[in-house]
Amino acid sequence: GQQLNQSPQSMFIQEGEDVSMNCTSSSIFNTWLWYKQDPGEGPVLLIALYKAGELTSNGRLTAQFGITRKDSFLNISASIPSDVGIYFCAGLDYQRGSQGNLIFGKGTKLSVKP
Amino acid sequence: DAGVIQSPRHEVTEMGQEVTLRCKPISGHDYLFWYRQTMMRGLELLIYFNNNVPIDDSGMPEDRFSAKMPNASFSTLKIQPSEPRDSAVYFCASSKRDRGSNTQYFGPGTRLTVL
Numbered sequence: 299g300q301q302l303n304q305s306p307q308s309m310f311i312q313e314g315e316d317v318s319m320n321c322t323s324s325s326i327f328n329t330w331l332w333y334k335q336d337p338g339e340g341p342v343l344l345i346a347l348y349k350a351g352e353l354t355s356n357g358r359l360t361a362q363f364g365i366t367r368k369d370s371f372l373n374i375s376a377s378i379p380s381d382v383g384i385y386f387c388a389g390l391d392y393q394r395g396s397q398g399n400l401i402f403g404k405g406t407k408l409s410v411k412p
Numbered sequence: 413d414a415g416v417i418q419s420p421r422h423e424v425t426e427m428g429q430e431v432t433l434r435c436k437p438i439s440g441h442d443y444l445f446w447y448r449q450t451m452m453r454g455l456e457l458l459i460y461f462n463n464n465v466p467i468d469d470s471g472m473p474e475d476r477f478s479a480k481m482p483n484a485s486f487s488t489l490k491i492q493p494s495e496p497r498d499s500a501v502y503f504c505a506s507s508k509r510d511r512g513s514n515t516q517y518f519g520p521g522t523r524l525t526v527l
Contacts, residue, residue, distance in 0.1 A: 331515060340416075340503050340518035341455075386455070390514060399445065399468065400516060402455040 304387050304403030310411040311377045319385060319406040320371040327389030330363050330370040331400065335384045344385075345372070382408050414438070416519035418504050424525045430492040433522045436485055437506030445505040445516060446479055446489050455503070461487065494526045 304321045311317055321330070329348055333341035345356050347363035347370060354361055360373045370389075374381055384407050388400040417436040425431055437444045445460040459469040464481045472479070476495070481487040491498055501523050505516040 329514070333518075338520075338523075340505075340521045343515060343517060346515050399457050399460055404454050 302387060302389055302401055302403040304406055306406055307404065308407040308409065310409050311381065312411045313378060315377050317374040317377050317381070317408065318371060319387075320369060321387035321389070321403045322369040323389055323401075324368070326367040327391065327401075328367075329390035330361070331388040331390070332359075332361050332370070332372045333386045333388060335386065335405075337383075341386055377408075379410055382410055384408070416504055416506050416517055418502075418519035418522050420522060421520060422523045422525075424527065425494055426527050427495055428493045429526075430490065431494045431498075431524060431526075433489040433502050433504075433524070435487045435489070435504030435519060437487070437504070438508075438517060439485070441506035441508045441517075442484075443507040443509065443514060443516075444481060444487050445507070446487070447503040447505065447518075449501045449503060449521070458489070491524075494524075496526045499524055499526050 302321050302323050331346050332344045334344050335341045344359055345354050345361040347354055347361055350363055350367045351365050352363040358375045363370055370387055384405045386405045387403040391401050416438055419434045442463050446458040447455050448458055449455045456471055458471045459479045460467055461481045477491055479489045501521045503518050503521045505518045507514045507516040
């Protein structure tokens with residue numbers, strides 16, 4: 299089945315730094331979503347992308363839907379301590395079921411530099 | 413506006429016992445999804461419903477797992493009998509098809525521990 303490769307697996311940030319993470323797929327998705335998960339909570343939607351080439355911002359977060367429809371990136375500018383958590387990309391797969399379902403990356407764990 | 417509600421938040425049970433997890437989707441959403449999250453396998457889709465009808469249950473690990481959605485505002489995921497390898501966080505998510513897409517909103521999850 300379809301798989302998403304999300305990188306990096308983990309990264310350490312210092313307050314004020316910009317952060318970048320991405321997801322790639324071997325096949326095409328119709329929608330890319332970016333979620334953040336805090337400990338003990340469910341994933342919370344950050345940004346949804348519906349069209350190839352689409353660039354969308356949500357505050358300090360910016361995400362793009364790759365032109366090939368096989369990749370997406372998420373950037374966080376001027377990181378702050380509350381950005382710590384696990385970020386997941388997800389692609390919507392219309393091949394599995396008539397309405398599709400989400401395929402999730404393994405996540406990027408953001409931690410604060412000691 | 414209330415989000416997806418799940419109960420219980422934590423469940424500890426012994427191997428062989430029946431476990432029932434509950435979910436109330438966001439009002440007006442017509443899709444409901446059950447996921448399982450583990451360190452090893454990440455987030456896995458178990459089953460999803462559209463208008464209370466199960467559409468794809470190919471992710472259900474085995475016959476010990478069953479899910480129902482008797483009405484638009486309630487769903488259950490049952491494991492009987494439970495086994496230690498079922499220990500995981502189970503998430504329910506709901507969505508409403510819009511603009512040709514299907515953005516899912518997750519509940520807080522139920523952390524299941526089977527001893």
